[in-house]
Amino acid sequence: MTSTAPAKTAPAKTTAEKTGAHTEEAAALIDDARARIDTLDDRIIGLVQERMAVSAVIQEARITSGGRRINLSREMEILASYRDALGRPGTSLAMTLLELCRGRA
Numbered sequence: 001m002t003s004t005a006p007a008k009t010a011p012a013k014t015t016a017e018k019t020g021a022h023t024e025e026a027a028a029l030i031d032d033a034r035a036r037i038d039t040l041d042d043r044i045i046g047l048v049q050e051r052m053a054v055s056a057v058i059q060e061a062r063i064t065s066g067g068r069r070i071n072l073s074r075e076m077e078i079l080a081s082y083r084d085a086l087g088r089p090g091t092s093l094a095m096t097l098l099e100l101c102r103g104r105a
Helices: 015-019 024-064 072-086 088-102
Strands: none
Touching: 015 024, 024 088, 072 088
16 A cells, blocks of 8 residues: 655745845846856857858868868867957857767768
């Protein structure tokens, strides 16, 4: 026989507890900032998807004309640009973008 006792629910957390803040004022600021970050992340994802589509067009044109799918000198320019703008972590970000945009071989 199985028990049909109601499940225990944890007490609702306060906004301060959810954010790790020590005051409700700080928690409200964090909530607002997190909402802005979520919006920015949605935009970044959309831009990455757009970049992937544009990259696919470029690759198709290059392949159709008899060229290679990937242009390594162009990738080096992109890596340098991200590194110059964002420091060493920018290189990792650029590598991830390039990998996403290369598509399937």
